[in-house]
Amino acid sequence: MWPGEFMNYLAIAIGVFFILSGVYSCILYFRNKETRSFVIPVVAVGSALLGAWLILSPLFFVRFFMYFWGALLVLAGVQQIVSLALARKWSVVSYGYYVLPTLILLAGILVLVHPIGVAANTLVIIGVVGLLYGLNELVSWYKFRLAKIVEPDQIIDTEEETDQKAET
Numbered sequence: 565m566w567p568g569e570f571m572n573y574l575a576i577a578i579g580v581f582f583i584l585s586g587v588y589s590c591i592l593y594f595r596n597k598e599t600r601s602f603v604i605p606v607v608a609v610g611s612a613l614l615g616a617w618l619i620l621s622p623l624f625f626v627r628f629f630m631y632f633w634g635a636l637l638v639l640a641g642v643q644q645i646v647s648l649a650l651a652r653k654w655s656v657v658s659y660g661y662y663v664l665p666t667l668i669l670l671a672g673i674l675v676l677v678h679p680i681g682v683a684a685n686t687l688v689i690i691g692v693v694g695l696l697y698g699l700n701e702l703v704s705w706y707k708f709r710l711a712k713i714v715e716p717d718q719i720i721d722t723e724e725e726t727d728q729k730a731e732t
Contacts, residue, residue, distance in 0.1 A: 570686075570687075571622075571626045571629070571686055572622045572623065572626060573622075575618050575622035575625045575626055575629075576618065576619050576622050578615075578618055578625075579614075579615040579616065579617070579618025579619035579622070580615065580619065581615070582611050582612065582614050582615030582618060583611075583612050583615030583616060583619070584615075585608075585611050585612075585615075586608045586609060586610070586611035586612025586613070586614075586615060587608075587612055588608075589605055589607070589608030589611065590605055590608045590609065590612070593605040593608060623680075626679075626680070627679050627680065629686075630675055630679035630680070630682065630686065631675075631676060631679055633672075633675055633686070633690060634672050634673070634674075634675030634676035634679065635672070635676065636672070637668055637669070637671050637672025637675060637693060638669060638672035638673060638676065639672075640668055640672070640697055641665050641666065641667075641668035641669025641670075641671075641672055642669060644664075644665035644668065644697070644700060644701070644704075645662065645665045645666070645669065647704070648661050648662060648665065648704070651704075651708050655707075655708055661700075661703075661704065661707075664696050664697070664699070664700040665700060667693075667696065668693055668696060668697055668700075671689060671693045675689070
């Protein structure tokens with residue numbers, strides 16, 4: 565069962581919580597005669613219906629979840645690659661910085677191409693890619709915060725500038 569069916573059971577559990585929330589809201593609505601109007605509690609009924617749909621068709625929501633995360637990973641990878649390409653205008657960016665964004669992009673494409681095959685290991689993949697994304701952003705921030713533009717054709721690295729001042 566574990567971890568292959570985990571996403572299905574997670575969708576079912578979320579559906580149960582939606583049903584409980586909807587039923588509880590409806591009970592409160594009908595118990596409170598002072599605030600009751602002719603309109604039924606649409607949000608409560610909608611919540612209960614969404615919960616029932618989650619329970620009856622968890623695979624639909626698992627696929628939706630996987631496509632959502634795949635698209636998010638693709639966007640994150642593209643954003644990092646574009647940021648690095650823009651950083652090349654004002655700093656030296658080695659090609660090694662492109663490895664993790666490319667892996668994140670490829671992970672997103674893998675999730676979009678094989679959403680159910682990846683669903684068994686969703687939390688592991690999302691966790692590892694999330695850690696890699698955060699690590700890459702941290703390294704990029706540290707490296708590129710140290711560079712500043714003096715003139716359009718001249719780039720000064722503040723680390724080197726600091727080292728030169730310390731030597732004198």
